[in-house]
Amino acid sequence: MSVTAARGFSAAGVAAGIKSNGNPDLALVVNNGPCRAAAGVFTANRVKAAPVVWSEQVIRGGAVSAVILNSGGANACTGAPGFQDTRATAEKVAAVLDGHRAGEVAVASTGLIGTRLPMDRILPGVETVAAALAEDGGEQAAVAIKTTDSVHKTAVFEGEGWTVGGMAKGAGMLAPGLATMLVVLTTDADLDSKALDKALRGATRLTFDRVDSDGCMSTNDTVLLLASGASGKTPEYAAFAEAVRTVCEDLARQLIGDAEGASKDIRIDVVNAATEDDAVEAGRSIARNNLLKCAIHGEDPNWGRVLSAIGTTGASFEPDRLNVAINGVWVCKDGSIGADRDGVDMSGREVVITADLAAGTEAATLWANDLTAEYVHENSAYSS
Template sequence: MTDLSDSIRLLRTQGVTAPAGFRATGISAGIKASGALDLALVFNEGPDHAAAGVFTRNKVKAAPVLWSQQVLTTGRLRAVLLNSGGANACTGPLGFQDTHASAEAVAAALSDWGTETGAIEVAVCSTGLIGDRLPMDKVLAGVGEIVREMAGGLTGGEEAARAIMTTDTVPKQVALHHQDRWTVGGMAKGAGMLAPSLATMLCVITTDAVADAAALGGALRRATSKTFDRLDVDGSCSTNDTVLLLSSGASEITPSQDDLDAAVLAVCDDLCAQLQADAEGVTKRITVTVTGAADEDDAVTAARVIARDSLVKTALFGSDANWGRVLAAVGMAPVPLDAERISVSFNGFPVCVDSVGAPGAREVDLTGDDIAVTVDLGVGSASASIRTTDLSHAYVEENSAYSS
């Protein structure tokens, strides 16, 4: 977790409705056969409606990603509709029409309720199995219901966080209260197909700070590049990854860009840790830190290569201090390194010094839930960390029958 100053406070009991000016809720619209919550709405009452987003870098983009990228060119949003139970990806032009129809339905329902809204002010996010159309009768009926439900009160942030879960086992939300009386709240989902190099998963962040779209966009890009971009569960990047940041301005406080950046970074970082802890089949939370790199990009690249290596990940699942696999992995990273001067430590214990095993290396205790792997490349002074998880039986089990 990011080091927080005394000026801010993080609470995981609150989420997107913690900032003033936001309503949200989650309902069961029948998209999931299980009857679990599957439709969420986040609504910005204003007075401001600035917004920014970052999206998957996958060339295969889901319909809701294409739609939301388009509407965000205006830099403003009134609402975000999110569903689990189906990704609406690889569904062609008809899938895009489904997303558009959902946004139109939200706009109509909000207008009926008294807030004049256009579809262009509604972002849409979907998550679930790739390749199937959504049951639009259920989605459209659900939109009418969710707007009525949301109208009932300001709570509902946690229901929204629950309604976007797929293989997640717990909802993820957090709120940051700044001493200057403005707030940032967020929710996220994601447990597999997590390998950003971009945004990862679905995440909605709200704030009652006064900030225009450019300020929000800058804060969001800087925060995601240090957090979601450095989480890598399985090297697989989703077609639907979306992170949105909406401001209502309801606090009437305009923080400095630095304060806004720090707050958004802290919220993203905390949500990122929650995603890592609930990743599919996780038994170990692993942080791979590369030091001694020529520059920060190289450190990220090398750390990611290690974090994605199946042999490193299975060894750590087995609490096996097989440091040779770390050297074999980093030796393939496309970055400068001194092959005779690589050093590795596990949980702070040196297991390899100058590319040769250190005394006691095989006996390091890795049985705990958290493992810190630190690798020095011996060529510079830059460093970076990637969060990942082990490769376990449960990961294989969970992913061998997802669509059947």
């Protein structure tokens, strides 16, 4: 159901010939109103793709009437001509749809950095995808934004008379700020852009920002939340924020579960930290430690690599008070040897690392993947 689970939206996904393999590569999501409130969160990378620069500008206007997304090319590091391509795409969408302005059309792109988009395929593709718009087109849209994703990713939360739905793509270059390549969330709740922005930032901070597949931050990360108001309902803010967080968490977990070449999903629970920031910093350092990620791939409960990762951070802790559990077995106690490592069962897909900083009462959970030969293969065998 994806982005069309909420009322007031139509969507479509088509193969426009951007990808050479003929797979779907162009998606359109249209907000049919009555409202067009929207919020967006974008990559913290200072090298931003043209569609990110464009869509940030659109979001500042406070309204989004449509989102056009392409896979098969990131339109990043393409200079002024690349930005002109993004603008031309938005203008084409506005021209093809009735009652839309280019300044309210968000654009998102994903694929190889540093190549121009084939505009001779995209502009006719906009006509094709607009002609295919349907109130149940959410799945096709989700399929069309895939790059190396093995499956398309959607999630839905049903509120009382209102709905939040969404789609995501992302399988590599997943790292905080944001973790995800492209996400579009829709709701038929009637809320203004300010409320949407607050709910979206609160949700991404705890979900996409805490997913770190490979430590690499994208130039194109975009998360959009569009509200049509078609349900006629204005939910309590807290209930709505929780719904957005739930959908984001679901999609974030799907991203980690489908990360390039991964064989394990790693949940990192940092507990008893002095501050939440400390917990996140320690968690990120653990999430990014290649040696640990290799050990987990090999089902080796190598807790020394967890301590070594924590030791590189500025978090508050005393080395001889640190405790680490792997899948519930406290293999490290007081910074030293704890329970027998042989008691740890790491045969499942999910591995839980609990890092107890013994420095306070704050906590954070992060998600990561193991490092595998398949990851290396997927990212060395061809440009992406």
